[in-house]
Structure formats: C-alpha cells, structure tokens
Amino acid sequence: MSTATPPEITSDTPVTPQAHDAARLRPVRRRGQKGPLATALSHGILVVASLIAFFPVAWLVFLSLGPDKDDYLHPGGIWGKATFSNYSFVLQHTQFFDWLKSSLIVSLGTTLIGVLIAATTGYAVSRMRFPGYRKFMWVLLVTQMFPVAVLMVPMYQILSDLQLIDSYLGLVLVYCSTAVPYCAWLLKGYFDTIPFEIDEAGRVDGLTPFGTFARLILPLAKPGLAVAAFYSFLTAFGEVAFASTFMLSDTKYTFAVGLQTFVSEHDAQRNLMAATAVLIAIPVSAFFYLVQKNLVTGLTAGGTKG
DSSP states (O other): OOOOOOOOOOTTSOOOHHHHHHHHHSOOOOTTOOOHHHHHHHHHHHHHHHHHHHHHHHHHHHHTTOSSTTGGGSGGGGGGGOOSHHHHHHHHHSOHHHHHHHHHHHHHHHHHHHHHHHHHHHHHHHHOOOTTHHHHHHHHHHGGGSOHHHHHHHHHHHHHHTTOTTOHHHHHHHHHHHHHHHHHHHHHHHHHTSOHHHHHHHHHTTOOHHHHIIIIIHHHTHHHHHHHHHHHHHHHHHOOHHHHHHOOSGGGOOHHHHGGGGBOSSOBOHHHHHHHHHHHHHHHHHHHHHHHHHHHHHHHHTTSOO
16 A cells, blocks of 8 residues: 655745635744743742742741640651640740840841941942042952951940940941942942932032932832841841840840740740740731832842943
8 A cells, every 4th residue: 555745835835815824823833932831830830849848937937836845856746636725825924025126126227227337338439539439449348358257346445445335326336347348349330220310410400419319319219228228227126146145134135046045954945935936027028029020120239230
C-alpha cells in the first residue's frame, strides 16, 4: 500500500484563502512572552517560596496557642487545648506596654533623626561638589564594616562621658550611627535620579538651596524616604546587643530585650515568648502598611544611576 507524498511548498506555491485565514488566526507568541508551561512553572515556584516564607510565622502563631511552656516539644497536642491565655497573661502580667513605649520611642526617634541626617547628607553629595565628597561616601561605607563587639566598648565609654547611659537619646544616637550610612547611600542614589533642572528652577524662583531641598526635592523623593524610614525603624526595633548593654532599667527595655526575660538559666517560658513575638509583629506590620505604597518604587529607583 503506497502513501501519497505531500506536495512541496515553495515560494511559488499559491496560498489558498483558507490557509491564509488559518495562519492569521493562529496565536503568535510575542518576543519575551512565556509559554503556558513556563508560566505554570514560575507560578508554582512562587507559591512554594511563599509557603516557605510564611511557615515560620504560622508556626510561631501556632506555638503561641499552647498553654504549657513545654508544648513546643509536642506540638501535636496543642490542637486539643489551644487557648489565648498566653496573650492575656503577657498583656496583664508583664511589662509589655513599657517595652512597647520604649521600642516606639527609640524606633521612631531613630527613624526621624536618621532619615533627616541621611537625606541631607545624600542630597549634599548628589548635588554639591565639595572637596572630598567621593571619599566622604566611602568613609560612611567603611563605618559599616566594624562588628558590634568592636564598637561596644568605645560607644559605652562615649555615652558614659555624655551621661547618656540608660537613656532613650543615647540609644537613638547609637542606632543612627548604624542606620545613617546605609540610608545616605540609598538616598544619594535616589537623588541622582531626580533631574538637576528642578534645582535650577528652584533657584530661578528665588529659593535657597535648603528651600529647594525641602519644597521641591523631598516631595519627589518620597519612595526613597519610605525605604530609608522602614530600614531605620527595623534597625532600631529589632536590635538586641546595644539595647541590652546600654539600657539598664527594666522599664526601658525594648521588645528585643524584653523577650530575653522569658528565658533564664533554669527556665524557658517559650509559650509566653511566642505570644509576645506575635504581639510585637503588630507595630511593625502597621508601620509597613503606612510606607508600603512607596516601598517597592524606592527599592528599585535608586539603582538606576550611580
């Protein structure tokens, strides 16, 4: 039985209207457009990555529902006796609200002072050409290379001489020394993306350099300022080493230090620690909600120019 050989299609072969319509209706994939399999695979990877990132948070919330301090050793038993008693105990019988007050004072103070210093520094380096302006930014970068153990003793001596041990202002200044160099680099890169013509327009209108910075540049730099504020807030909110060394009064402990009171040499109340950790996440989540509109834009825009 012989099979018919299909005719060879050449440039001279006439194209029928039916073939032309079929070719026109066939979907054409654009350059860079993923196929269905690639799209499904990328979505699957994102779902798995999201579950991996969410699992520690969900596990912490689950452990906080166990009434006994040793429930973390047998987590399966929590299902039958889950309770919110740990949260009520933390709110009523610990210094939770003192820790909250201290954390907010230190974190918001670091955010306000640190972002103000970093913004003026980044703007000056971005717009002004003073002697050593490039080396100045590298000096700021070098300050980030020293470990906490090396900085602890000299900082303690400085704060002791200034009588700022066990004070909110002393801890805020310490955290600013950590947050300002990074935020200055971040905001310098963001200010570089703002056209110089805006500064020139401000000078034509009679604004001083600071007036141009405050009235024209800062409103345009809200995404970058949001990222700097979020970084400064988290730096102060979650730091442990400096806070546990420089804050001596238990009423001035921050959350990070207050969590340590649930663990001693002979006892560990991990259920209360888990409940406190969940409550601690609320202020951070609220602050993130306030700045999240500008956060993604600020993270990417500063890297377009050097």
